[in-house]
Amino acid sequence: MDVLVLCSEPLISLSLVRCYPIGVFNMKDGGFMDEKIIAIPFTDPMYNGYRSINQLPSHIFDEMQHFFTVYKQLENKPTSVSEVYGENEAVSIVEKSIQNYKRQFGR
16 A cells, blocks of 8 residues: 655655555556555644645645656656545555555465
């Protein structure tokens, strides 16, 4: 599961950050469907007022959409954002991912 965390401070890779999902980008990545959860840390003062991806300022939304459209161009792997869904769909995807993890790893 891929999660883009919107926050005002830099994060260290592989660190744990308590977040809540506000939406999801449904996209094609190399010809396969791939979901990108958009989340916000509970304690981030700049972003923690947003509860839905639809509440984000349009330039932030456009930057994310652009990033996911071009981030693999140097690898010659085509990507495209096909749909954007809200927080309910994002929560459902997270829950399914947790169930899949438990099934596969028995935890």
